[in-house]
Amino acid sequence: MGSRPNIPDIVIGRLPIYLRALYRMIQEEKEYTSSQELGERLGISSAQIRKDLSHFGEFGKQGTGYNIKFLHEKIRQILQVDREWLIAVVGVGDLGHAIAHYRGFAPRGFHVAALFDSAPTKIGEQIGGLTVMPVSAMKDEIHRQKIQVAMLSVPAEHAQQVANELIGAGIRAILNYAPITLAVPPDVRVQYIDPVAHLQHMTYYLRS
Amino acid sequence: MGSRPNIPDIVIGRLPIYLRALYRMIQEEKEYTSSQELGERLGISSAQIRKDLSHFGEFGKQGTGYNIKFLHEKIRQILQVDREWLIAVVGVGDLGHAIAHYRGFAPRGFHVAALFDSAPTKIGEQIGGLTVMPVSAMKDEIHRQKIQVAMLSVPAEHAQQVANELIGAGIRAILNYAPITLAVPPDVRVQYIDPVAHLQHMTYYLRS
DNA sequence: TAGATTGTTAATCGATTAACAATC
DNA sequence: TAGATTGTTAATCGATTAACAATC
Structure with a gap:
C-alpha cells in the first residue's frame, strides 16, 4: 500500500x-x-x-x-473502513456482554467474530450467536480467523497481561475499555474508552 | 465557588x-x-x-x-469528584441496559439514579434496582432528585430531541453515546463515546 | 456573468518541551 | 552535603485560522 x-x-x-x-x-x-x-x-x-x-x-x-x-x-x-474488520472481544463480564450484543458495530463495518474469557464458568456460554472460548485458545483462533482488532473488557488488573497476549497473537489495534493506560510497542495502536473519565472531565465545569 | x-x-x-x-x-x-x-x-x-x-x-x-x-x-x-454525582440514563435498549448494570460508575463517584425510555413496553421494567420511567416524567424526576448529569443512549435519530429536553430540565452535562454531534448552548458540556469512531481511527494505521 | 466555495498560503495562536534556579 | 525533583520561564513546535486567487 x-x-x-x-x-x-x-x-x-x-x-x-x-x-x-x-x-x-x-x-x-x-x-x-x-x-x-x-x-x-x-x-x-x-x-x-x-x-x-x-x-x-x-x-x-x-x-x-x-x-x-x-x-x-x-x-x-x-480510513480503510470500506471493508469489514473482524474483532475479538476479551472479557465477557457485564461490559463484554454488552459489546457482544451491541448492534451498532456491524452496520459500520466491524464484525465481532470471537469472544474470550478466562473464567471456566463463562467458557462455552453462548452470546449473540458466538461461543465463549478460553483465553488459552486466543492465539490460534485469532490466526485462524485472521482477526486484526481486539476489544479489551477485562478488569483493570488483568488488562496489561491480556494486552500482551493479544499483541503476541498478532493484534495491532486494541480498543481498551479497562481504566488503565496500556504499555505497548510503537507499532500497536491503542484507543481508550473510559466513560468515567469523560464524566470527570465535565464535572470540572459544573461550578455555579 | x-x-x-x-x-x-x-x-x-x-x-x-x-x-x-x-x-x-x-x-x-x-x-x-x-x-x-x-x-x-x-x-x-x-x-x-x-x-x-x-x-x-x-x-x-x-x-x-x-x-x-x-x-x-x-x-x-x-475535578469536583470528591463527592457523588447523580446520573440519569435516557434510553434503555441494549446500551442503556449495559450502562444501568455497569458496576464501574459507583466506585468512582457516579450514581445512576434514574432510567427513562419512551417505549411503553420498557416503562415499568426493573433494571439494576431501578424502575424505567417515561420520558414525560423526566423533567420532574430530574428536579426532584437534583440530577445534574445525563447519559444519552437513544438512537441517533432521537438524540438531539432528547438532549433538548434534558437541557430544558436543567441538565448541563451530557455523556452522549449516540453517534451524532449534538447542538447545545454554550453553557452545556457534551462528551462523546463512539467506539466505532475509535476503531475507525485505528484502522487507518493498519496498512502493511 | 455573478455568486459561491474550494484548496492553499501565510499569519496567528496555543500547546509542548527544554532548561534551570530553587529547594527538599 | 549531594542528589533528586519540583515549579516556572523562554524557546520551540505544531495546529488553527484568516485571507484570497482560482474556478465551478
Whole structure:
C-alpha cells in the first residue's frame, strides 16, 4: 500500500467525525454540502475541514462544495473502513456482554467474530450467536480467523497481561475499555474508552 | 465557588488520566511518585505533567516528588469528584441496559439514579434496582432528585430531541453515546463515546 | 456573468518541551 | 552535603485560522 507520510494523528481522529456527519446527511437525502455547513453541524471551522481534507486530495468543487456520497466514500477508503474488520472481544463480564450484543458495530463495518474469557464458568456460554472460548485458545483462533482488532473488557488488573497476549497473537489495534493506560510497542495502536473519565472531565465545569 | 479562569480544556481532559494512574498506584501501595515516573506510565512528558498541575497549585516537593494519596485527593477536588454525582440514563435498549448494570460508575463517584425510555413496553421494567420511567416524567424526576448529569443512549435519530429536553430540565452535562454531534448552548458540556469512531481511527494505521 | 466555495498560503495562536534556579 | 525533583520561564513546535486567487 502507498504509505501516507506525515499526516497529523489529530486529523485522522477527526475523519470518523466527518464520516458520521456525512452518513447522517445521506440519510437525510441531502446531495451536496459545504465545508461551512459541515463545520456548523460539528462546531468546527470550515477552514479546518478544508485543511484536513486537503491532506488526502481534492474532493470538492468551487462554488458547489462536496458531493456527500462521494466524500463519504473517499473518507471510508482513507480510513480503510470500506471493508469489514473482524474483532475479538476479551472479557465477557457485564461490559463484554454488552459489546457482544451491541448492534451498532456491524452496520459500520466491524464484525465481532470471537469472544474470550478466562473464567471456566463463562467458557462455552453462548452470546449473540458466538461461543465463549478460553483465553488459552486466543492465539490460534485469532490466526485462524485472521482477526486484526481486539476489544479489551477485562478488569483493570488483568488488562496489561491480556494486552500482551493479544499483541503476541498478532493484534495491532486494541480498543481498551479497562481504566488503565496500556504499555505497548510503537507499532500497536491503542484507543481508550473510559466513560468515567469523560464524566470527570465535565464535572470540572459544573461550578455555579 | 471561586472561578478558575483560563485553564485550557485539554489540561482538564488529562486530569482524569492522572487520577486513574494515581489510583492504580494507591492500589499498588506506592507512597510517592515523580512527574517522570507518572509520565513514563502514561506516555506523557514529565514537563507536561508538572505544567498541567502548576495551573492549580504546588503539590510536590523538590527531591521527593508527589505524595500519591495527597495528589490524588487534590485532583479529585479540582475535578469536583470528591463527592457523588447523580446520573440519569435516557434510553434503555441494549446500551442503556449495559450502562444501568455497569458496576464501574459507583466506585468512582457516579450514581445512576434514574432510567427513562419512551417505549411503553420498557416503562415499568426493573433494571439494576431501578424502575424505567417515561420520558414525560423526566423533567420532574430530574428536579426532584437534583440530577445534574445525563447519559444519552437513544438512537441517533432521537438524540438531539432528547438532549433538548434534558437541557430544558436543567441538565448541563451530557455523556452522549449516540453517534451524532449534538447542538447545545454554550453553557452545556457534551462528551462523546463512539467506539466505532475509535476503531475507525485505528484502522487507518493498519496498512502493511 | 455573478455568486459561491474550494484548496492553499501565510499569519496567528496555543500547546509542548527544554532548561534551570530553587529547594527538599 | 549531594542528589533528586519540583515549579516556572523562554524557546520551540505544531495546529488553527484568516485571507484570497482560482474556478465551478
